[in-house]
Amino acid sequence: MDFPPHLGSMPMHAITEIHGEPGLLERFRLEVQQFDETARTRLTAALDLAAELHRDDRRVREPYLNHLLRVAIRLMHHYQVRDVDVIVAGLLHDAVEDHPSELAGAADGDATAAALAVLAARFGPRVATLVAAVTNPVYDPDRDRNEQYRQHLAVSLDREPWARVIKVSDFTDNGVGVIHTVGPKVVSSARKYRPLVPLFRDLIGRPDTPLSPAVKRHIFGQLDLAEERFSAILDQPAAT
Structure with a gap:
């Protein structure tokens, strides 16, 4: 798909309406170019996990992943966040709340705690702490x-x-x-x-x-x- 050269400055909801998820993915790709290879690998891994966990989720008229992409893009572009842990947590901020069992696998007991432990193992304890802070309780x-x-x-x-x-x-x-x-x-x-x-x-x-x-x-x-x-x-x- 061809995207306009000004995609990097378009409002995100305009990208959503005109280009949909492919446009937001391309905008995300443009934003992560400013990071080094190690950071890009972590951000891509977080995006892949978010896409897997939320693959069947929708927000009214759109795939749920669009929301997660906009949250992460806003962090990088509008808020000028360069802390990779924060952006990773932004991509995964609904993962534990919405899909604790899928994230935790076959773990027994508290699925939320197990899901946070998985995030800590994969992305570090700070990411898990940030996700826990924005995860709603029962x-x-x-x-x-x-x-x-x-x-x-x-x-x-x-x-x-x-x-x-x-x-x-x-x-x-x-x-x-x-x-x-x-x-x-x-x-x-x-x-x-x-x-x-x-x-x-x-x-x-x-x-x-x-x-x-x-x-x-x-x-x-x-x-x-x-x-x-x-x-x-x-x-x-x-x-x-």
Whole structure:
């Protein structure tokens, strides 16, 4: 497939709409050219594992892998992350939550713990720690799920500054990208993600969040855009 020469500067959702998964894979390939061979090998291995685990998963209108690619590309391009562990964890941030048994194989007992052990063995303990920080726990069915989600993020991201960076890329894809969702999920996603905007403003603004001032300003702008879109979805005037 032929791609335009400006693929490296196209918005990721535009790449998704026009070129689909092949376009995002090519954009990922362009981004990883800046790394050395050892790093490229690790990033490719993480992408291959993510593609294998999520091969049958979809996000409404697209393969789930597209979401993982956008999260990783955003880390490299917009956030200027050069820490390979962080990008690997970005590619695999849903692996343990969505496919613990497949990742852990035939392990007995706690599939989540076994899956994290597999990640630690394959990509290092730091990658496993970052993935664990963005992996949702089992929620109490008698309590509000969205509230438990917010509480979990507040605690887990408080102690893992690099996990904040991964999660805000994930949030940006889900939150700012809510306009690319269709059906009932539009409203449910807006309700889930809107209360997270103040949390991410606080987390990203902290001095120990390892991003440059310019990148932080970019993220704050994306949070503003997400809030505008949530308001447009949820704050409809009452019918008269």
